[in-house]
Amino acid sequence: MSEYHPLSLEEAVALARTIPDHFRQDAELSVEEIGDGNLNLVFRITDSTKGKGLIIKQALPYAKVVGESWPLSLDRARIEREALEIQHSHVPDLVPAIYAYDNELAITVMEDLSDHTIMRKGLIEGQEYPHFAKHIGRFIASTLFYTSDLGMDQQAKKEQLGRFINPDLCKITEDLIFEDPYRDSPNNNFSEDIRPDAEALWHDDELRLEIALLREKFLTHAEALLHGDLHTGSIFATRESTKVIDPEFAYYGPMGFDIGAVIANLLLNFAAQPGWSSNSEELHARRLRLLTMAQGVWKHFETHFRDLWNRDLVDVMAKTPGYQDMYVQKVLRDAIGFAGAKMIRRIVGLSHVADIDTIPGAELQHQAKLTALKIGKALVKRGRFASSIDEITGIARQAAKEEEVSI
Numbered sequence: 155m156s157e158y159h160p161l162s163l164e165e166a167v168a169l170a171r172t173i174p175d176h177f178r179q180d181a182e183l184s185v186e187e188i189g190d191g192n193l194n195l196v197f198r199i200t201d202s203t204k205g206k207g208l209i210i211k212q213a214l215p216y217a218k219v220v221g222e223s224w225p226l227s228l229d230r231a232r233i234e235r236e237a238l239e240i241q242h243s244h245v246p247d248l249v250p251a252i253y254a255y256d257n258e259l260a261i262t263v264m265e266d267l268s269d270h271t272i273m274r275k276g277l278i279e280g281q282e283y284p285h286f287a288k289h290i291g292r293f294i295a296s297t298l299f300y301t302s303d304l305g306m307d308q309q310a311k312k313e314q315l316g317r318f319i320n321p322d323l324c325k326i327t328e329d330l331i332f333e334d335p336y337r338d339s340p341n342n343n344f345s346e347d348i349r350p351d352a353e354a355l356w357h358d359d360e361l362r363l364e365i366a367l368l369r370e371k372f373l374t375h376a377e378a379l380l381h382g383d384l385h386t387g388s389i390f391a392t393r394e395s396t397k398v399i400d401p402e403f404a405y406y407g408p409m410g411f412d413i414g415a416v417i418a419n420l421l422l423n424f425a426a427q428p429g430w431s432s433n434s435e436e437l438h439a440r441r442l443r444l445l446t447m448a449q450g451v452w453k454h455f456e457t458h459f460r461d462l463w464n465r466d467l468v469d470v471m472a473k474t475p476g477y478q479d480m481y482v483q484k485v486l487r488d489a490i491g492f493a494g495a496k497m498i499r500r501i502v503g504l505s506h507v508a509d510i511d512t513i514p515g516a517e518l519q520h521q522a523k524l525t526a527l528k529i530g531k532a533l534v535k536r537g538r539f540a541s542s543i544d545e546i547t548g549i550a551r552q553a554a555k556e557e558e559v560s561i
Contacts, residue, residue, distance in 0.1 A: 328372065
């Protein structure tokens with residue numbers, strides 16, 4: 155084992171050559187550093203003659219978006235790799251394969267997904283993903299069910315939970331999603347044109363109460379092994395395929411958090427669409443597609459989750475009539491609330507989304523931010539009382555209608 159240090163390009167190539175049965179001994183390998191580098195170094199190593207490649211990901215000991223004043227544990231690389239391995243064991247078609255790792259260097263070597271596109275980029279470009287809702291619904295249902303007390307031995311689950319104590323990354327979530335947007339925090343990052351709307355969050359007691367309840371769930375409800383950061387920037391996709399990456403925020407938490415994260419990012423793109431659609435017809439079509447996807451994520455999750463429950467349940471008491479329905483309703487309500495919290499933080503918090511921040515034109519950006527905040531606040535306030543996923547459609551449509559009036 156080597157003492158920890160950030161890999162150089164040359165070291166990344168040398169490491170790639172050690173992976174068994176991947177590259178020929180005489181292969182001409184090229185290397186490029188990819189990704190934003192905020193938390194990790196990511197290298198793509200490619201055989202220039204055959205196009206075959208792999209990815210080397212190395213955790214950095216701090217968050218570059220803030221600087222060395224924000225240290226992070228390198229153990230998150232182990233957590234990410236073990237989460238990927240567990241997820242791959244349940245849905246191998248939806249998670250990249252792991253080839254090798256080095257815990258001391260915080261390195262994971264994995265499948266190259268260059269033939270896929272980061273979904274956030276694809277959605278901005280107007281790409282269609284007809285199988286996404288079915289794929290991600292199955293991913294969430296399988297990975298959550300089989301890592302919960304419902305689908306695995308309860309004692310084994312407790313032991314597994316201990317391997318995924320992830321305090322540094324959870325602290326980021328706890329602060330950036332459930333605290334900073336609701337106070338005058340130096341971590342907040344919003345443009346001056348929405349300052350009145352951002353500051354209004356600090357004084358909305360109804361909203362703050364719901365956020366406090368969601369935060370309590372995030373802190374205390376160790377229901378299943380979450381991906382922990384399941385947004386459209388952590389998903390590679392094509393029209394036919396979906397691959398989930400980057401579970402370095404993985405920990406045991408409330409099931410609705412992962413579902414809410416996916417829905418939130420679809421709705422953020424929904425809010426941004428006036429900035430990316432060339433005419434009203436295209437705008438309507440894209441937004442309808444996004445709402446259908448958001449509903450579909452939940453509906454496919456619920457169908458698959460209930461099927462797994464009925465087939466592979468290990469918790470005897472969970473067979474009690476009525477319990478499954480109550481459990482699923484709880485997850486739905488949590489998902490809607492968490493979706494709203496995730497939307498709000500992407501507008502006023504430290505880290506934003508390209509869907510909105512790269513819209514050409516200040517006025518369209520401004521409107522997208524207001525629409526996203528409006529949807530996010532409504533979801534948070536509605537979540538605890540929701541009875542159907544269709545309620546998100548009504549909330550989004552109402553925000554779009556008000557947006558048209560304001561424009």
